[in-house]
Amino acid sequence: MTPQYKTSDLFNDMQSWRHDFHRHPELGFEEHRTSAKVAELLTGFGVEVHAGVGGTGVVGVLRKGASNKSLALRADMDALPIEEATNLPHRSQTSGKMHACGHDGHTATLLGAAAYLAQSSDFDGTVYFFFQPAEEHGRGALAMMDDGLFERFPTDAVYGMHNMPSIPQGNFATRTGPMMACEDNFEIVIEGKGTHAAMPHMGIDPIVLGSELVLSLQSIVSRTVNPIEKAVVSVTEFITDGSRNILPSQVTIRGDVRAFDQAIQDQIKEAMNARVAGVCATQGATYTFSYSHEFVATVNTAEETERAADIAEGIVGEARVNREGGIVMGSEDFGHMLRHKPGCFFFLGNDKPGEQTIGLHSPQFDFNDELLTVGADFWVSLVESELK
Ligand SMILES: [Zn+2]
Ligand SMILES: [Zn+2]
Incomplete structure (x- = not known):
C-alpha cells in the first residue's frame, strides 16, 4: 500500500x-x-x-x-x-x-x-x-x-x-x-503608591490602573489597527506586590504581540505606550514600558x-x-x-x-x-x- x-x-x-x-x-x-x-x-x-x-x-x-x-x-x-x-x-x-x-x-x-x-x-x-x-x-x-x-x-x-x-x-x-507571524513581547511596570487596603485614598492603586490598562490594550487590535490587517495583543501576566490587606505599590504586566508586518508592530507599540501614559496620568502613577522583537x-x-x-x-x-x-x-x-x-x-x-x-x-x-x-x-x- x-x-x-x-x-x-x-x-x-x-x-x-x-x-x-x-x-x-x-x-x-x-x-x-x-x-x-x-x-x-x-x-x-x-x-x-x-x-x-x-x-x-x-x-x-x-x-x-x-x-x-x-x-x-x-x-x-x-x-x-x-x-x-x-x-x-x-x-x-x-x-x-x-x-x-x-x-x-x-x-x-x-x-x-x-x-x-x-x-x-x-x-x-x-x-x-x-x-x-x-x-x-x-x-x-x-x-x-x-x-x-x-x-x-x-x-x-x-x-x-x-x-x-x-x-x-x-x-x-x-x-x-x-x-x-512575528512575535514581540512587552513589559509594563506601573509604579503606584502602596497603602492600607482600608485607606485607598492614601495611595495610588496600581491594580485599578493596571486593570484599566489591560482592558484598554484589548482595543488596540479592534480600534487602532486596520481591520484588513491581522494582529493579536495578549496580556499573559499580571503580577503585584500586594497582599490580603495591602494595596500594592507596583504592578507588572507582560504579554505577547503577533502580526505579519513591521509597520503594524510599530503601530501597536506606539498605541500601547500612549495607553500606558494615559492611564497612569489619570492617577499620577509612573511607569516603565519595554517592547522587544523576538521573532520576525x-x-x-x-x-x-x-x-x-x-x-x-x-x-x-x-x-x-x-x-x-x-x-x-x-x-x-x-x-x-x-x-x-x-x-x-x-x-x-x-x-x-x-x-x-x-x-x-x-x-x-x-x-x-x-x-x-x-x-x-x-x-x-x-x-x-x-x-x-
Ligand atoms: Zn516548537
Ligand atoms: Zn518547531
Whole structure:
C-alpha cells in the first residue's frame, strides 16, 4: 500500500535516526550530541561538514557538476523543556525534555535527503544542508547568520519545512507572502503608591490602573489597527506586590504581540505606550514600558513558493497541496533567513488517518514517521529541479 518513494530504501535509516534523536532530546544551543551525530552521518555520506556554525549548528555542503547555482535546505534540531507523556518505545530518556515539536523528524528527513543526494548524479550545483540549533528560542537562525552563514555558504535561495498537526498526513500547505507571524513581547511596570487596603485614598492603586490598562490594550487590535490587517495583543501576566490587606505599590504586566508586518508592530507599540501614559496620568502613577522583537514574520517569495508547490504536487498530487494554506499566528525563526534570501517555508501534515490530532508542544506529541519519505522526496525533487 505504501507508495514507492525515491527515498523509500532510506526509510529504516531515517526512522532509526529519528528515534535516536527522540530518545536524546537537547534544548536550544545544547544540541551537542545531536549535532555530533548529524556531522558524523553527513561525513559518512561523503558530504563536506562545517560544525560549530552559530554554536551547535552544522552545515553540510554537497557539490556536483560545474554549475554555480545553489540552494539551502534547513532543518531545526532542538527539543523543548516538556516532560514526555507517551509510552512510545523511543520516548525521551531525559527527564523534563522532549521532542514535542518534531524537530527530530525534520533533522532525520533532511539527513535522508543528504544521503540520497550524495549518491545521486541528477543535479548540477551546490546544496547546502543547514542543521540549525535553537529554533524554539528564536535565536538559532540569527546565531548562524551572525556566524557568517550566508557569506560562507552563499546560497541562491533557502527552504524550510515544519510538520503540522491538523493537516492530513503528507499533505502540503504553503503560500506566497506572509505565512507565520512575528512575535514581540512587552513589559509594563506601573509604579503606584502602596497603602492600607482600608485607606485607598492614601495611595495610588496600581491594580485599578493596571486593570484599566489591560482592558484598554484589548482595543488596540479592534480600534487602532486596520481591520484588513491581522494582529493579536495578549496580556499573559499580571503580577503585584500586594497582599490580603495591602494595596500594592507596583504592578507588572507582560504579554505577547503577533502580526505579519513591521509597520503594524510599530503601530501597536506606539498605541500601547500612549495607553500606558494615559492611564497612569489619570492617577499620577509612573511607569516603565519595554517592547522587544523576538521573532520576525516568515514571508515566502512568490517564485520559489510556486515552484516548491509544483514539486509537492509531483509527489502527492494536486489535491493534497494547498497553495493558499498554512497561515498561522505562530512564529518561526526561519523568517530571519527569508529576510535575506528568497525562499519558501511549508508545512507537511502530521495527522495520522483516523487518529485524533495531537498539537505541537503537547507532552503526547510524536512526529509521524510516514513523513520521512515524503519529506525527503520533496527535498530531493526540489534539488533535482532547481539545480537541473
Ligand atoms: Zn516548537
Ligand atoms: Zn518547531
